[in-house]
Amino acid sequence: MSLERTFSIIKPDAVAAGQAGEILAMIQQAGFRMLGLRMTRLSEAQAQAFYAVHRERPFFAGLVKFMTEGPIIVMALEREDAVRKLREVMGATNPANAAEGTVRKRFAANIERNCIHGSDAPETAEVELRFFFSTAELI
Ligand code: UDP
Numbered sequence: 540m541s542l543e544r545t546f547s548i549i550k551p552d553a554v555a556a557g558q559a560g561e562i563l564a565m566i567q568q569a570g571f572r573m574l575g576l577r578m579t580r581l582s583e584a585q586a587q588a589f590y591a592v593h594r595e596r597p598f599f600a601g602l603v604k605f606m607t608e609g610p611i612i613v614m615a616l617e618r619e620d621a622v623r624k625l626r627e628v629m630g631a632t633n634p635a636n637a638a639e640g641t642v643r644k645r646f647a648a649n650i651e652r653n654c655i656h657g658s659d660a661p662e663t664a665e666v667e668l669r670f671f672f673s674t675a676e677l678i
Pocket residue numbers: 593598601602631632650651652653655656657659
């Protein structure tokens with residue numbers, strides 16, 4: 540199988556709680572190579588644009604508020620089967636349903652404040668990578 544790229548965010552809850560280092564270690568131990576990594580903070584307009592697919596959902600306003608409350612760490616990651624593998628490392632969206640040893644099981648408070656984002660498909664990953672990283676940054 541060939542190398543694939545995915546995109547991830549360590550969300551404001553985990554950065555504020557000092558869990559970024561442990562989450563990065565879990566990602567690296569799962570065999571991912573870091574292509575790009577940066578700390579940033581989303582504006583309201585950026586959070587709305589990034590999560591535009593969810594704009595009709597009842598949780599959208601709360602999600603935008605949460606994602607703008609503090610700094611985040613954005614990452615471009617590479618490995619075989621990267622999208623599926625990262626979703627495995629993350630665990631289920633609702634930490635109550637997340638498997639033992641996953642990031643969300645270990646660190647997430649609830650279905651909204653769930654520590655980490657990961658792309659849901661290779662096509663989505665390319666769009667999300669492009670949102671935060673230039674072509675030159677990802678070579
Ligand atoms: N979310 C929420 N309430 C919900 C579902 C999702 O607040 O009922 C938030 C949560 O932070 C989640 C994000 O919206 O990570 C995006 O939802 P999605 O269904 O794409 O979950 P993910 O792909 O992050 O597992």
